[in-house]
Amino acid sequence: NSPAPLPERAIYGFALFLGSWFGFLLYLIWAYVPETWLFSLGLTYWPQKYWAVAVPVYLLVAIGFGYVLLFGINMMSTAPLNSTHTVTDNYAKKQQQKKFQVEAIPALRDIPISEVNRMFFLPEK
């Protein structure tokens, strides 16, 4: 799964490059060439030209809306002040206590909030 260049990736990249240029030229032809010329060539089944302007506008408005939506989703998924998620969670509740070994670094664990408070706030300055 390394990001190194491979021959298959070069082929995919080139195919995407050609495909996107083709799509862009097709979009320009559809948007600018008058309908009568396209009909005379025999190509009659195109979407309405209204969409050549409408789709880019929809996309840009969706991007701007996405900023506001992401901000709102972030605010909604923040835990409220009265939820237990601000104090503990499932991993902390189920953690196992490792035995204390003399002269070894203590194992990593979640310290309960009462203990943390006593350590921080009770000693006099």
Add this chain to the structure above:
Amino acid sequence: EEQRYFSASGAPLWLRRRQHSASCRELAVRGPRLQLRSLSAATSAVWLAAYGLFVLCQNSMVLSAAIFITLIGLIIYLHFVKIDQESLLVISSLGIQVTSSYASGKESTTFTEMGQVKDVVISEAIHMQKVIYYLCILLRDPADPQGVSEVVPLFQSSKPRLDCLIEVYRSCQEILEQSKATPQSS
């Protein structure tokens, strides 16, 4: 008797501590009263907007409606929104009582008995694009002796800063130690 602190948003607060007895303490946080300048500013803004509307549509009912809205809005604000004082009464053998007094005189009280109180701690949480310290009561979980079933945040409308919270925390912990040292016989 009263010490001056600041709230998380910069407004001045006053903390008053009273010791009623060896096992009973009351801590009250008082915010500033409704200022005349903010009341005048709000009233003038509403009346200027109503006058602008009146000039546009020439209907004098807009002016009477604006006066009515200002009066009703002020009454609703004083009775339901503006909390003047929040107080915490800790009695070591009984429990903890939290009272909020509104500007109109209304008081709303909640009592938690000591058997349900696990601890009173200062926790920090994200609140509206800020991280604030707040004092909260942790309630015991009947199923799990080490677990917390509920978190009750205190001083929600005045939001004092950490220095005020540390004073309140130390006072509460002295009383709570007494209740833990003498366990009740149920």
